[in-house]
Amino acid sequence: MDVVSDPKTFNPALATETTSTQILGYLFRGLTRESPVTGEIKPDLAKGWTVSDGGRTVVFHLQDGLQWSDGVPLDARDVTFTFRRIYYNPAVATAVRSELMVGGKPFSVKRKGRLTVIVKTVKPFAPLLETMGVEILPRHILEPWVDRGLFNQAWSVREKPSHIVGTGPFVLEKYLPGQLIVLKANSRYRPPVGLRPSPGCPMPCLSRLVLRIVPNDTSSLIRFMTGKTDLYGVSPQQMAVLKPVQKEDAFDLMVRGPSLSESFVTFNENPRAPLPPWKIRWFRNRLFRKGIALSIDRQAMINIVLSGMGQPIPGPVPPAVKAFFDERLHPFAYDLKKARECFLRGGFHYVRDRLYDDQGHRVLVVLLTNTESLERIQMAQIVQANLKDVGIKMRIVPLQFNMLATMVMTSYRWEMLLFGLTGVVDPHGDSSVWKSSGFLHLWNPREKKPDQTWEAKVDALFDQGDTTLDPKVRKKIYDEWQEIAHHELPLVDLVTPDEITAVRKTLGGIRPSPLGGVVPHITQVYQQGVLSPT
Numbered sequence: 012m013d014v015v016s017d018p019k020t021f022n023p024a025l026a027t028e029t030t031s032t033q034i035l036g037y038l039f040r041g042l043t044r045e046s047p048v049t050g051e052i053k054p055d056l057a058k059g060w061t062v063s064d065g066g067r068t069v070v071f072h073l074q075d076g077l078q079w080s081d082g083v084p085l086d087a088r089d090v091t092f093t094f095r096r097i098y099y100n101p102a103v104a105t106a107v108r109s110e111l112m113v114g115g116k117p118f119s120v121k122r123k124g125r126l127t128v129i130v131k132t133v134k135p136f137a138p139l140l141e142t143m144g145v146e147i148l149p150r151h152i153l154e155p156w157v158d159r160g161l162f163n164q165a166w167s168v169r170e171k172p173s174h175i176v177g178t179g180p181f182v183l184e185k186y187l188p189g190q191l192i193v194l195k196a197n198s199r200y201r202p203p204v205g206l207r208p209s210p211g212c213p214m215p216c217l218s219r220l221v222l223r224i225v226p227n228d229t230s231s232l233i234r235f236m237t238g239k240t241d242l243y244g245v246s247p248q249q250m251a252v253l254k255p256v257q258k259e260d261a262f263d264l265m266v267r268g269p270s271l272s273e274s275f276v277t278f279n280e281n282p283r284a285p286l287p288p289w290k291i292r293w294f295r296n297r298l299f300r301k302g303i304a305l306s307i308d309r310q311a312m313i314n315i316v317l318s319g320m321g322q323p324i325p326g327p328v329p330p331a332v333k334a335f336f337d338e339r340l341h342p343f344a345y346d347l348k349k350a351r352e353c354f355l356r357g358g359f360h361y362v363r364d365r366l367y368d369d370q371g372h373r374v375l376v377v378l379l380t381n382t383e384s385l386e387r388i389q390m391a392q393i394v395q396a397n398l399k400d401v402g403i404k405m406r407i408v409p410l411q412f413n414m415l416a417t418m419v420m421t422s423y424r425w426e427m428l429l430f431g432l433t434g435v436v437d438p439h440g441d442s443s444v445w446k447s448s449g450f451l452h453l454w455n456p457r458e459k460k461p462d463q464t465w466e467a468k469v470d471a472l473f474d475q476g477d478t479t480l481d482p483k484v485r486k487k488i489y490d491e492w493q494e495i496a497h498h499e500l501p502l503v504d505l506v507t508p509d510e511i512t513a514v515r516k517t518l519g520g521i522r523p524s525p526l527g528g529v530v531p532h533i534t535q536v537y538q539q540g541v542l543s544p545t
Contacts (some may be wrong), residue, residue: 012242013225015236015383016412017188021175022166023146024097024105027450028416029433037194037220037533038177041144042071042090042128044203047524047531050334051437052140055203056085056147056178057128061297066135066480071143073126078199079149080182087122092150094120096157104163106450109443110142113477132477137485138439149176181217194220204290209520209535216520216537229383236260241518242530245511246386247320253513262515265529266320269331270510271434273324274390275502276303276378276427276534280454282462284423289372294426294454298357300500304343305350306397312506316389320509324495327441329434329507337493342504350401366402375404380429381417382409390505391429420456428453429505436526438489442473445492454501465499516540 018031023039026032043055054060057071077085097103099117111118118139119131132139152174156165166175172183180202181194195218199380202214209216223239225231228246235243236256245253245264257264278294279286293299309323323342328335351361358369366374378394380387388409395405405427410418417424430453443449447458447466461467469492476488496502512529514521517540524531 012220012222013231013240014192014222015225015227015231017224018168018186018192019413019416020167021170021183023148024103024107025163027106027420028412030412034183034192034194034222034348036179037181038175038179038183039146039148040178040203041146042073043140044528045141045144045436045527047526047528050526052144053203053205055144057143058204060140064131066137066139067132069130069139069143070123071128071130074201074204075126077178077201079151079176079178079197081149081152081176082199083149083151083176084177085147085149086125087128089150090128090147091122092154093146094118096150097148097152097162097407098145100157100162102160102162103157106443107145110439110447111145113139114474117467120203126462126505135480136477137480138437138477141439145304149179152176153221154545181220183217189224189502192340194222200534201446206534209537212520212537215534217533218534227383233260235513238515241515243513245513247317247508247511248386250318250320250511257513261517262513265512265514265523267510267512267523267538269322269329269507270429271329271331271436271507271526273327273329273507274387274429274431274505275436276307276394276429276505277453277502278427279423279425280462280501281423281456284425286424286426287372289368289370290376290426293368295372296357297499298353299359300503302350302357302401303354303398304500304503305346305353307343307394307503307505308345308397309342309506310345311393312390315393315541316386317508320511321506324504324507326504327445327502328438328489328498329491332434332436334436334482335438335489336488339355339490340493340497345397347400354401360387361402364402365404373404374402375406376426377406377408377432378427378429379408379410379415379425381412381415383412384431386508387429387431389415394429420450420454423456438492439473442477443508445496446470446473463499465495469495 016030018034020026020027020031023035026035040055043052044055046053058069058074060069062069079085098111113136114134116133121129156162175183180200182197184195185193196215208214234240280295313321325340325342330336359366367372379390380391391407398405434511443451447470461470472488473491476485479485519539520536521529522531523529
């Protein structure tokens with residue numbers, strides 16, 4: 012397989028980018044996991060649990076005989092250490108902390124004996140079992156780092172591979188920056204209760220995984236077509252290239268309908284950002300954002316970029332998430348007349364068809380996107396052409412992914428961003444994006460208190476959704492959030508592509524699933540042939 016960029020860290024508590032989390036997903040596990048077929052929560056490191064006290068207490072029972080990849084036994088002390096010393100440690104820069112709070116309070120995590128963990132919450136917490144899928148980390152390795160106040164430097168990408176100790180089906184064997192990542196089967200891996208192996212095969216079946224770091228989609232496509240990779244995530248545009256040769260080149264194209272992912276444009280509304288103050292005023296102006304939303308031709312994106320294999324999306328929940336998608340909302344129609352009206356009502360004006368603000372500044376913006384994705388660059392070009400039609404001059408700057416992430420999340424030195432997120436099945440998983448204190452609250456990260464009234468309302472809705480157990484009531488709560496998102500537009504949602512994967516016939520154990528792709532569990536995949544480069 013290919014990956015688009017180097018990981019930024021091998022520390023699961025600090026990872027936020029898919030370039031890191033994709034790798035770490037093979038190395039670490041949580042107490043629970045999500046079924047890729049139904050979304051139901053299943054056991055992982057835990058073999059089972061009991062819920063009591065109106066949903067406020069859950070007792071987890073760990074599998075017996077679990078070991079870390081270095082042979083040290085895993086027990087309940089690792090779980091309590093992970094939550095108390097890492098996820099709830101204010102000195103640790105972890106993005107998941109906000110997802111592990113209810114009513115503004117952390118969970119109480121205590122152990123009883125060697126294999127029992129008792130988790131209590133101040134209120135019933137609907138996504139509790141889902142959140143307990145967060146990675147459990149080894150106390151015997153990481154506690155010294157925490158004690159010395161150095162955890163944020165632990166397990167960087169410069170760490171020796173053998174020092175990265177996990178419980179996943181694979182361990183890190185080799186990492187060559189800019190070249191490849193090699194994983195080998197974890198001989199001490201113990202699969203989750205209820206997960207069936209492929210016939211005649213241990214778990215994991217594969218002895219090694221080689222992930223080549225490839226700078227862009229085009230290079231990955233060439234590598235797949237020349238027989239150098241077994242599995243490839245196909246963009247709709249590439250179907251015209253791959254479909255005619257799939258039989259001859261011995262691979263299957265698996266099309267599974269709308270994906271969980273979404274693309275969007277967002278704006279730097281952060282008052283702390285080192286931008287000219289008038290630009291921040293533009294971005295904080297809802298009518299400016301709405302004017303942008305109405306200026307973008309999403310159907311052109313679907314036709315040109317996605318080859319017709321996708322659909323526009325109205326808000327932060329993609330249609331693939333059927334349990335929470337609000338069908339009453341509709342994507343913004345491409346309407347330049349209404350867009351211009353929005354800008355005028357927002358205090359802007361036109362001079363010779365060019366847009367100016369009320370202080371006479373010409374509206375010129377820089378749009379960042381990541382250079383590895385040809386699709387995003389093409390979408391950015393469509394946005395650029397669309398905005399030219401409403402008098403806005405835009406410059407597109409594609410950046411390497413890790414540099415882009417640093418500018419957006421750390422230096423705040425950006426204006427507009429075209430990017431994407433992989434959707435989640437339960438809206439709670441979006442809390443780090445949508446709660447004002449969230450690490451991924453892109454337009455104004457980690458606010459000490461809600462900066463805008465509607466943000467306070469969204470915070471309250473997420474708190475309410477988290478503590479409501481009735482699925483119908485939760486749906487109404489998250490519908491209201493989607494209505495606010497659609498009205499306020501901190502993210503201007505664009506399109507979602509169909510999910511397509513090319514799988515070479517060298518692989519067996521492929522199980523296409525609604526929520527987990529074609530490889531819902533990597534341990535079940537086996538090699539039934541070898542690559543034969545042409």
